[in-house]
Amino acid sequence: MAEISKDKLLWIYERMRLIRDFENQAAALFAAGKIPGFVHLYAGEEAIAVGLCAHLTDRDFITSTHRGHGHCIAKGVDLNPMTAELFGKATGSCKGKGGSMHIADVDKGMLGANGIVGAGGPLACGSGLMAKVKGTDQVTICFFGDGASEQGTMHEAMNLASIWKLPVIFVCENNGYAQSTPAHYHASVKDIADRATAYSMPGFTVDGTDLFAVYEAAGEAVARARRGEGPTLLECKSFRYYGHFEGDNLSYKTVEEKAKYEERDAIRKFRERITERGLVSAAELDAIDAKSAQVVKEAAAFAEASPYPALSEILTDVYADA
Amino acid sequence: MAEISKDKLLWIYERMRLIRDFENQAAALFAAGKIPGFVHLYAGEEAIAVGLCAHLTDRDFITSTHRGHGHCIAKGVDLNPMTAELFGKATGSCKGKGGSMHIADVDKGMLGANGIVGAGGPLACGSGLMAKVKGTDQVTICFFGDGASEQGTMHEAMNLASIWKLPVIFVCENNGYAQSTPAHYHASVKDIADRATAYSMPGFTVDGTDLFAVYEAAGEAVARARRGEGPTLLECKSFRYYGHFEGDNLSYKTVEEKAKYEERDAIRKFRERITERGLVSAAELDAIDAKSAQVVKEAAAFAEASPYPALSEILTDVYADA
Amino acid sequence: MTNRIITFREAINEGMRLEMRRDPTVILMGEDVAGGAATHLEEANDEAWGGDLGVTKGLVREFGRKRVMDTPISESAFIGAAVGAASTGLRPIAELMFVGFLGVCLDQIYNQGGKLRYMFGGKAKVPMVIRTLIGAGFRAAAQHSQCLYSVFAHLPGLKAVVPSTPYNAKGLLAAAVRDDNPVIYFEHIAMLDNTGEVPEGEYVVPLGKAEIARPGKDATVVAIGRMRGFALQAAEELAKGGIDIEVVDPQSIVPLDEDAILSSVKKTHRLVVVDEDNPVCSMASEIVSLAAREAFGYLDAAPKMVTAPNTPVPFSPPLEDDYIPSPAKIAAAVKAVVS
């Protein structure tokens, strides 16, 4: 078990909790008709985003996916504008123009959720290249799904990052499904990380519900990238509690499969482990729980109270003034 | 050494010779201003196309590349229309509309040279899928270059062929370069065939200048495909005598590198081996040489004497009548 | 049974089902078209997805997984496979989930599928259909709400249809499958639940034929896809004010029924083109340009376009609603051209 400071443990717990609460609330708000469009929830996969982003600062970058809320929160994006963005409000991170699938915060190094599966791979090479050309030690994490691993862009990006030794960590969030299609059908390998050898980069498969396993593997990969030694492919096996998107009937999952989720729950396991070992007290975590519940509720209230953008906003932000 | 019948040995020799003669003539015709446009010559790589296509019948398919003349000849395409096509004449395989980069003969199972690097991968999955759906034992060979291996389409195609167990053989013709860019720079692996594990398919790297090595590996891969056991990735390492295209200054190759070519020459090695072992006589091969020289010359004369298409041909063949 | 009312979604599904029954070489592939479930739950799972919006639901039960295939998220590979299969003897229907994904697979569509025949001097045919979702109104934001059919119309070698009613959705699907060329079939996401009268058996709505959705004399309104319905709504409003418009629905955009459009313009002397796609280098511009070039002497007023603005699709609901051409905007444009 990697050594993690108490502050960091509390930060990790807080971020995971915030993600879970945020997503549960988003499900409810969607059901209540308050969040329009496609909403893909991250609940169940918290340990991946948080275990990775725990090694980053605001100067580092991440590229994200359609399932991007967890990545945002792990990267430190403020929940008020995030929630307002899901509502399409003027106070949203993207002024309401992007919505859940395009939520972004470039100042925090969050280079955007993405509606196009696999599109983050090339973009991550770009921020990696910037760091390399400028000679900084900034790293980029590229989150992508098991389904995305079959998209040509990911292949191209991993090869490019390898030959250019870019400071990019490719993180495959293998939750077992691309929409309703199981990974054992769409992928020609059992472990996506095995493809690392195809790019001469280190590859590891870890239990993505085990924060410590993710944190440790992430630490090595990030350090390697910072040292200028190039990319790593890290596969984190996990599951999602919710459907592919809200409204999904989950017909493609068996009852037995779903029954195992609670047992594998990343937050519960993390909490048990750090309290059992006496690293933090249950009271401290309870306080975080209470705070988190409060923060997400306030964010919803903020979003709700915010105005929609003016119709004239349709025409702005297409081009930057030269 | 695989056992090859004498007839087959003679056929192999003849096809390799025809390719070499065809390409040398094409170089001369290009230099003389008779062949317009981009011409990419296959001389040096003959053992690959011929070693593979030796296992096919007219009912099988190949997809090809911008460097397609050798594939055509190995698949049995007639040299007269081929040459006429390079000239842009009405008697060409494609009525002069395609040229060197789009030369095709669907009746012979030659599904087209291709101006787009990596485009043949998906197309090969298509003819493979057709055979699978119709329940035939037709196989498809997808030829692609070392440079093409970094194109996303090849990744997608190999994954798809693997999960659908398509009867496709992916043949990477690694001639060491993508245009002027060496494979050791553009590829993140030394042997492209090592990427086979990324698709759970067998992968082999062979000396692409050794007809017997290619023939043997090809035989296994084709048989496997015919048995319905799915795709294989076969990398054949070779070199090209000519530049990337005619007009290339070859500035990116060292003198030492080029000096080794004659020694590695596929035709010379094949000829020596079969005559030394007494499998065929030098006289038989000399006769083939003479015939080949004649055939390519006649093809040039045929092309030269042929008319250009009528200008009205610009507008035809865009759509098939329903 | 002639009065049977079904949804747009059902009409497309039925169109595919009948074609697949008729011709065993018709196959279907795409992401989740069989619903994934079939691969590890019992084959006969009634709840299995049929694509994201259920358009292919149930087809795997009738035709099996050999003819209805889930694919990885590898659009280049499976659309390219459709091209390869089409040129060697099948008639594939490939589903590109959203047209906004064209950017990951356009080469296989336009440079392979759309050109093989020409490049091979007519010695190949590529009978295939690509079904894909278009349109705003679903709160799906900039990458999942586009029309983009103007891009395909620009590229020679492809045909393209934009059905506008359950009736023509079914008939155009049959025509597309039977055509020997690659046909792109655009399904508007906001219309899938629309209902209409659809006969049960097989029938074909021919490619390249426009339909006069409403005859009229004061102005020609060419309206594509979902805009047909909006134009008809505008027509009712306008009729109250004594303006009688002719609504022409091209149905196919490639080939385009230029004769029908020009005849109408020559009759009404005024033209408004309504199109949800972005305006520049669009079908709307194309049709205005056509009329200006070929019916110049007949036009009594400057033609007008009612289109989406030249911007990506915004997410925010009020913005998106305003982004889409509306019956009110159509009526205003008509009033301007007839005044």
Add this chain to the structure above:
Amino acid sequence: MTNRIITFREAINEGMRLEMRRDPTVILMGEDVAGGAATHLEEANDEAWGGDLGVTKGLVREFGRKRVMDTPISESAFIGAAVGAASTGLRPIAELMFVGFLGVCLDQIYNQGGKLRYMFGGKAKVPMVIRTLIGAGFRAAAQHSQCLYSVFAHLPGLKAVVPSTPYNAKGLLAAAVRDDNPVIYFEHIAMLDNTGEVPEGEYVVPLGKAEIARPGKDATVVAIGRMRGFALQAAEELAKGGIDIEVVDPQSIVPLDEDAILSSVKKTHRLVVVDEDNPVCSMASEIVSLAAREAFGYLDAAPKMVTAPNTPVPFSPPLEDDYIPSPAKIAAAVKAVVS
């Protein structure tokens, strides 16, 4: 030195060189742009390629391999990397060898590069240039001879320029690099050896400004890229017959200088648009449509288009020659509109 004559190719090269000297965040990447050789032969190989047609030749010697990078044949990856780098602090120039390859990387161009800013509510900018070869006449056949800029013009968020002389090639390159948006820069393969007067130092030809290449009064001929020269040739012929045309070269197609085009049309009352791209949903249609909508009352005759036919580019030399709009065809169209 003001009378210095250099080629189109040299003008682009010089434009890049000056921008790279001026701004260390400008980098260059693409297939063989450094010429491969540098990786395993001595760095200072004078013969190293600079792209297929030598446009970037020599830049790697001045700026080194950290700023001039050969790429694998992975257009999505390196063009996407340009987008990512642009949005985090560099100003990349990426070379897409031929525009016909857009099909393997369009998503990164239009759905990422062209939309990030809008989708992020204005909180990002993407200052990058994609240089790419266009045009027929090189016997390069259907996949390597296209124009396709109309496709980019349809997609909001991208700017696009089509230089027509060595002078504006250099100045538009500088403008493109300095612009804070993705700019697609189209280089016509058949013009690279054309020569013209080019000043030595830095200068900018602004985006969005047309140039009146020849003033005239009898008809407006809008001619894009290579067609400018052909239109000027036609003008000389026509002048002999007493017809005095105004040749308007848009230079940028996005943004398009609509004012310049409309002013000219309002002056001459006649319009011919000349464009090598395919005709449907094209810039040619767009400009005809613009004039019909905005200058209807000024037009004395139906506008005309002189474009490539609606087919792929054929390989056979006589066919390809006939495929391209010619000065003779332009002159004929002008005669028809002025008669």
